Amino acid sequence: MAPSSPYVPPKVWSWDAPNGGKFAGTNRPVAGPTHEKALPVGRHPLQLYSLGTPNGVKVTVMLEELLAAGHAGAEYDAWLIKIGEGDQFGSGFTDVNPNSKIPALVDHSLAQPLNIFESGSILLYLAEKFDAFLPTDMAGRTACLNWLFWQVGSGPYIGGGFGHFYAYAPEKIEYAINRFTMEAKRQLDVLNRRLAESPFIAGDDYTIADMAIFPWYGGLVEGWMYNDAATFLNVQDYPHVRAWADRLLERPAVRRGRMVNRMVGEPSSQLHERHDASDFETKTQDRLAQG
Secondary structure (H helix, E strand, O other): OOOOOOOOOOOOOOOOOOOOOOOOOOOOOOOOOOEOOOOOOOOOOEEEEEOOOHHHHHHHHHHHHHHHOOOHHHOEEEEEOOHHHOHHHEHHHHHHOOOOOOOEEEEOOOOOOEEEEOHHHHHHHHHHHHOOOOOOOHHHHHHHHHHHHHHHHHHHHHHHHHHHHHHHOOOOOHHHHHHHHHHHHHHHHHHHHHHOOOOEOOEOOOOHHHHHHHHHHHHHHHOOOOOOHHHHOOHHHOHHHHHHHHHHHOOHHHHHHHHEOOOOOOHHHOEOOEOOOOHHHHOOHHHHHOO
């Protein structure tokens, strides 16, 4: 079979049809809602609309950590947004987040409900609202925010770059996989060197920087993401990242946060919606299947 002709970009790109990749049914080059759908509102001050992806887990871990630390005002309802079915393009969701990405949070404890979107912004908002998991001294706060925004800027290379071309693209493109694998490994090395110096990302204390970075890079070294990516990336090269991820997994709030809005894995690990602390014992998918 003769090799296919190399792709030559047109002078002006046009969107003719989905490209056949895993997310072809939800990706599109325009913003705005595709359908009318109001968002549900529960009884707690904080209403989270999300899915148990790495970006979603950042926020549910933070909320569970706040509750574990005694911040009763952090009680929340977590509603499932099925991005594969296009829930993020409903009119209610786009009113909260015009970018149509999870997670999105609405704080109803204020005189006027406040919309917060982008996972890094949500973490910073909650940390400041409850004065928790963010150092108050200038040097510590700056270090924490350095690493929080490092993750916000680096994450797309792991998800939209490495993860997409390695696991989801309709064809394996050697150049793209090599390009993003190199960057994924460089980022893991950045973290490994940092965690050789301190027990947590920003220093001696556990902060929102750890919560932001753990679901992505901890997920890679623990082997949860992108099929056999841990083997492909040879995560044994990053012992300090692996040890840090193991330490975080010892935290009950981290384990609970990973369950919320989760739709993959063992049924006992999936809590599709969370409206009360007791739901972890009674509303996981294995318990619901038992009737």
